[in-house]
Amino acid sequence: MSDPESATDSEFVTDPESVTAAESGDEPAVPEIDLPSDAFDAVLDALAGLAPDEWIRFEGFAVGVAGDDRAADADAHYVLEPAGDDSRTGLNERDLHAALADRAPAVTDWYVFERVVGEFGPRRAFLRWIEDADGATVAERYAALAAGIERAWGQLRVIATVTDRGERRYEVRHADDVGVPREELTAHDDPLEAREIVTLDGKGRYRPLKTAPTLRRGWVFPDLGPKELYETVETVYPATIANWHREREGELDVSHWRETMARQSGIYGVIRTWDRGEGHEHVNWVAEACCDDSQCLKRREWEYDEDTDLDVDGGEGVFPCREPCSVVVSAARKWTRLESEQPRTYEFDLTPSEKEQLEEIVDAVADGRTDEIREADTKEGANRYRARFLRAKLFDDAGNLGGVPTDPDDPDDPDDGE
Amino acid sequence: MQSLVIVAHGSHLNPESSAPTYAHADTIRASGAFDEVKTGFWKEEPHFREVLRTVEGDDVYVVPLFVSEGYFTEQVIPRELRLEGWDVSEWDSDGLSADQATLVASDVGREVHYCGPVGTHAAMTDVIERRAESVTGDPDVGEGFGLAVVGHGTERNENSAKAIEYHADRIRERGRFDEVRALYMDEDPEVDDLPEFFESDDVVLVPLFIADGYHTQEDIPEDVGLCEDHTEGYDVPETVDGTRIWYAGAVGTEPLMADVILERAADAGADLGDALATVRETTRVAAGD
Numbered sequence: 001m002s003d004p005e006s007a008t009d010s011e012f013v014t015d016p017e018s019v020t021a022a023e024s025g026d027e028p029a030v031p032e033i034d035l036p037s038d039a040f041d042a043v044l045d046a047l048a049g050l051a052p053d054e055w056i057r058f059e060g061f062a063v064g065v066a067g068d069d070r071a072a073d074a075d076a077h078y079v080l081e082p083a084g085d086d087s088r089t090g091l092n093e094r095d096l097h098a099a100l101a102d103r104a105p106a107v108t109d110w111y112v113f114e115r116v117v118g119e120f121g122p123r124r125a126f127l128r129w130i131e132d133a134d135g136a137t138v139a140e141r142y143a144a145l146a147a148g149i150e151r152a153w154g155q156l157r158v159i160a161t162v163t164d165r166g167e168r169r170y171e172v173r174h175a176d177d178v179g180v181p182r183e184e185l186t187a188h189d190d191p192l193e194a195r196e197i198v199t200l201d202g203k204g205r206y207r208p209l210k211t212a213p214t215l216r217r218g219w220v221f222p223d224l225g226p227k228e229l230y231e232t233v234e235t236v237y238p239a240t241i242a243n244w245h246r247e248r249e250g251e252l253d254v255s256h257w258r259e260t261m262a263r264q265s266g267i268y269g270v271i272r273t274w275d276r277g278e279g280h281e282h283v284n285w286v287a288e289a290c291c292d293d294s295q296c297l298k299r300r301e302w303e304y305d306e307d308t309d310l311d312v313d314g315g316e317g318v319f320p321c322r323e324p325c326s327v328v329v330s331a332a333r334k335w336t337r338l339e340s341e342q343p344r345t346y347e348f349d350l351t352p353s354e355k356e357q358l359e360e361i362v363d364a365v366a367d368g369r370t371d372e373i374r375e376a377d378t379k380e381g382a383n384r385y386r387a388r389f390l391r392a393k394l395f396d397d398a399g400n401l402g403g404v405p406t407d408p409d410d411p412d413d414p415d416d417g418e
Numbered sequence: 419m420q421s422l423v424i425v426a427h428g429s430h431l432n433p434e435s436s437a438p439t440y441a442h443a444d445t446i447r448a449s450g451a452f453d454e455v456k457t458g459f460w461k462e463e464p465h466f467r468e469v470l471r472t473v474e475g476d477d478v479y480v481v482p483l484f485v486s487e488g489y490f491t492e493q494v495i496p497r498e499l500r501l502e503g504w505d506v507s508e509w510d511s512d513g514l515s516a517d518q519a520t521l522v523a524s525d526v527g528r529e530v531h532y533c534g535p536v537g538t539h540a541a542m543t544d545v546i547e548r549r550a551e552s553v554t555g556d557p558d559v560g561e562g563f564g565l566a567v568v569g570h571g572t573e574r575n576e577n578s579a580k581a582i583e584y585h586a587d588r589i590r591e592r593g594r595f596d597e598v599r600a601l602y603m604d605e606d607p608e609v610d611d612l613p614e615f616f617e618s619d620d621v622v623l624v625p626l627f628i629a630d631g632y633h634t635q636e637d638i639p640e641d642v643g644l645c646e647d648h649t650e651g652y653d654v655p656e657t658v659d660g661t662r663i664w665y666a667g668a669v670g671t672e673p674l675m676a677d678v679i680l681e682r683a684a685d686a687g688a689d690l691g692d693a694l695a696t697v698r699e700t701t702r703v704a705a706g707d
Contacts, residue, residue, distance in 0.1 A: 120474040195440060199433050208430040210463045234472060238464035242471040253525075265493060322468075326461050330430060 028143040033104035036165040039111035040097055046114075047078065055081070058106040059138045063096065105138045108166020116168075116226055122245040123230040127168075130160050130229075142166075153318055154237050154297040155215040158229065170229040172221040185220040191231035194221075198236055203371070209327050211237055211297045211317075240298070240319035247301075247320050255323035257283050258305040261332070268329055274336040280304035282339060287312045290328050291321065294367075348402025350394075357381035357390060421475030422452040422683055423530075425466060425495055426483040426628065428459030435629045436462055438671045439483055445676035445701065451693030452479075452683075460490070466498035470526045478523075478530040479683040483670070485537030485626050487516050488575035500524040501532055513577040514538045514584055518686035531686040536670075536678040537626060538581050539685075543588045548674045550595075550622040551703040553654060553666040560594035564618035567598070568638065569626040571605030579605075582626055595622075603637065610641045613661040620655065620662045628670035639665065673701035 046056050047065055055062040061082045066089060078091040080099050091099065100107045117127050128134055130151050131141045141149075145162035152158075157178050159171045177185060188194070201207050201214040221232055234241055246252045255263075257280075261271045274282060283304050291300045291314070298321035300314035314321075324332070350358070360381025364370050373380045380386065396403040424443055429435035439457050447455045458469025470478070480499065482491050487509075496504035501521040508519035516534030523530045536542060550565060551557050567589070569582040579602065586600035596618050601609040612621065623642065625634045636648040644652035644665055655662040669675075677697045684690050 122472075123474075192444070206431065206433045208462070239468040239472050242468065246471070263497070265497075266489060325463075326465060327430060330461075 028147050030105060030139045030143045031146040031162065032164060033108055033142070033162075033166045034164055035097070035101040035104040035107055036167075039108050039115075039166065040100060042111050042115045043096075043100060043107065044093070056110070058103065058110050060106055061103060063100075066090070104166060105142045109133075109138045109141070112166065112168055112226065118227075121249075122242045123227070125245045125248060126230060126233070126241045127226050130158060130170075131168075153233055154211060154240070155213060156233060156236060158233070168226050170221075170224045170226070172224065172229065172232055173219065174215055174217040177217050177220070182220055182222055185218055188219060188221050189223065189228075191221075191224070191228050191235055194232050194235035209296060209325070211240070211319075211321075212295060213293070213297055237297075237319065243322055244319040252301065252320055252322055254301050254320075256302045256305045257324060260302070260324045260329070264329065268333050271329065271332045271336050274332065274339060280308055280310065282335070284311050286324075286328060286332060286335065290331060291315065293317065296321070296325075346402075346404050348394075348404050350402075354390065354394070357386060361387060419453045419475035420451075420477045420688060421473050421479070422446060422455045422679070422688070423458060423469055423473060423478060423480045424455070424483055424679060425458045425469065425480060425499075426460075427490070428462035429629075429631065430461050432629075432631050435631055438629050438668070438675065441671075441673070442483070442676040442679055445673060445697060446679060446693070448700075449676075449680075449690075449693040449696050451680060451688070451690040460494065460498075466495060467500075467525070470499060470523050470530065473526070476528060477688075478528065479533060479686055479688050480530050481533045481679050481682045482535045483628050483675075483679070484535040485569065485628060485670075486575060486577045486581040487511060487513055487535060487538060488577050491516070491535050496521075496532065499530070499532070501530070504532075509534065513580045518682075520686075531683075531688075533682040533686050536675065536682060537628075538577075538584065539678050539681055540588070541678045541681045542581075542669075543585045545672050545674045545678060546585055546624050546626070546669055547589060547594065548701075548703065549624045549666045549669045549672045550664075552672060553622060553624075553664050555703075557703045559622070561596065562618065562620060563595050564597040564599070564616040564621040565589060565595040566601050566609070566612060566616070566621055566623045567626055568601045568603070568609050568623060570633075571602035585626070597621075603633070603641065608641075609638060610643075612642055612663065613659040616661060619660075620664065622664040622666060624666045624669050627668040630668045630671060634668045674698070676701065 043056060043063070047063065050056070050065055055064045061080060064079045064081070066077045066079050078093070078096045080088040080091060080096070088099070113124065113128065113133065117124050131145060131149055133141060136144070142162055145160055145168070149160040150157060151160070152175065155175050156172055157175045161169050163169060173180075173185060197216065197219055198207060198210055200216065202216040207214055215236065224232060230241065243252060258275060261275065264271055287300060287310050290296065292312075293315040296315075297317045298315070298319055299317035301320045302323050303309045364373065364380075364382030370382060373383050375384065377383050378386055394402055398405075400406065424439055426439040427435065428439075436457075436459060439459075443455045443457050446452065453475055454473065456469060456473055458464050458466050460466055464472055482495055484490050492506045500523055502524050504519070504521055508521070509516035511534070516538065518531050518533045520529055520531050522528065546567060550559050550563075554563075567582050567586045570578045572579045579600075582600045582602070586598050589595065590598040597616055599607065599615050601607050601612060601615065603609055607615055609623075612623065623638075625638055627634050639645050639648050639652055642663060642665070643658045644656045644663060652665065655664045657663070674697075677694060680690055680694055680697060684694065
């Protein structure tokens with residue numbers, strides 16, 4: 001048999017003595033885990049399918065089947081190889097169960113990731129990341145899970161815990177609802193119910209962009225299993241885990257502005273005419289308008305082109321944005337048309353306060369603050385009475401600011417060109 | 419592991435656009451025919467560009483929830499899914515007969531079965547009839563009734579009219595309804611003049627659209643004269659020039675649409691067990707009291 005330890009790099013931590021030692025220090029205690037029969041059965045299943053010289057590797061030890069006894073189907077043919085210790089051979093099923101029950105954290109950890117979570121790359125990487133399974137030992141993780149591990153994903157807060165059978169359970173809620181008693185939140189258990197949650201924002205408005213920071217509050221998924229957690233997160237923020245996973249693997253396929261717009265066809269084909277080889281300032285404006293963290297929680301990784309970075313920050317998001325999204329493409333089509341117009345000089349008089357008020361109105365709309373401005377708060381330039389006063393004073397009957405037609409050739413149409 | 423990916427248009431403005439896609443995905447999930455059922459969109463998320471990377475299975479069927487062959491099914495979806503070597507000749511279609519093409523999606527480096535759109539499948543004819551049953555509440559509706567199948571004309575896409583005529587012809591041949599007409603929004607015969615084309619006192623009007631939105635909720639009701647302005651609403655049936663019009667709204671919202679999605683996947687080789695029978699049964703219209 002080959003040495004089972006040669007292929008494992010984990011520390012030896014999982015016997016009951018080490019638990020006792022951990023309890024005596026400042027570290028959180030590793031919880032008592034009862035080895036569940038489904039985990040033990042899965043180990044027996046895996047042992048039955050082992051080829052000669054193969055091992056099932058757990059953190060700190062491995063189990064196998066003695067080669068000579070395999071064909072004979074002998075009763076006592078299991079082998080246990082603890083790290084740095086002599087191997088124990090000739091174990092029957094009862095002996096093996098006792099040995100694995102003594103190492104229940106490592107066995108249930110194997111069972112969770114090899115049998116419950118499965119192989120699918122993004123899901124496995126996400127669930128291992130939740131508890132730092134590729135950095136921390138089983139003992140460290142089980143102790144941390146017993147206390148609750150909290151992770152942020154966009155506006156979601158995930159709290160991972162472990163049951164006394166080693167199963168992972170997860171709670172998901174809005175970050176702003178952290179600390180709210182569960183019974184005050186609407187509980188859900190089916191990940192697909194998240195579709196309802198993400199459709200409208202807190203004010204009942206449709207959310208065309210799932211990664212906009214407008215997720216509504218008031219709900220909780222109190223008790224999800226690993227696959228259900230993954231499905232819930234993927235429903236709230238579609239494809240974010242897959243893209244985050246690709247990025248961690250160094251395989252994120254970024255499609256920059258130029259190539260994305262060159263790919264467009266139909267009514268969006270016009271966007272490529274907006275790039276005129278005169279710099280990329282217009283794309284800076286797009287990114288500042290649409291991709292700022294205040295508008296979208298993805299971290300923008302696309303630039304103008306492979307050699308030309310944009311001048312605005314990509315944001316701090318956990319998950320990446322790999323190409324201009326459909327919202328950006330649709331808006332860019334509009335801007336391509338609007339930006340093809342030539343500037344004109346208009347002449348009208350404003351008081352200094354009126355100029356500042358126009359600036360405040362633009363700021364309030366751009367920052368989504370109009371709903372926050374109180375009805376009687378006339379100190380605010382974007383206050384409704386203030387805006388109505390400005391319109392009454394400065395707009396003519398055709399809606400022209402300062403009575404100046406937008407198009408001098410068509411003085412009655414203030415919306416010329418649109 | 420067998421996976422279904424339903425791809426649809428979606429909307430930046432209207433949450434109802436994706437609602438039928440989700441509803442049919444749920445019906446198919448409940449049937450157990452696939453190990454996983456995913457949805458992808460042009461205007462929502464996950465986008466066509468990223469949906470395949472969320473798919474776990476290795477036997478993948480992509481079914482476009484679109485009414486006809488054209489710009490989206492022939493250009494946009496194959497390009498955005500990154501189907502290597504795609505050419506519309508892969509479908510060898512006359513505009514109605516696209517079935518499937520098996521191509522490698524370079525996004526995931528795996529083969530996918532890219533199916534024809536639901537709207538041109540023969541089973542879609544049954545959905546139009548089922549829609550008439552739903553809106554009248556009568557599983558035996560037909561005698562004494564006319565049926566109008568309505569779509570865009572050829573202005574946007576010549577295959578759009580082909581699909582409308584195809585289903586209208588099939589329903590007419592079945593002889594269930596007294597009269598069947600194909601009508602259009604932007605060409606003759608126009609839906610605006612619906613009462614002129616029917617002798618029957620009752621006509622069911624079924625728009626061949628995937629989701630309710632601007633066309634089915636504003637354009638058609640106003641054009642037909644069900645209401646002056648869509649914000650006023652209308653009754654079902656509503657009498658216009660002596661004809662009682664039973665306006666069905668988008669056919670794509672009919673639960674039996676899930677069956678057409680399954681038929682597309684089955685035609686491309688998916689193993690569905692008894693899911694087709696299950697879905698036909700569970701989406702049936704109950705007989706009225």
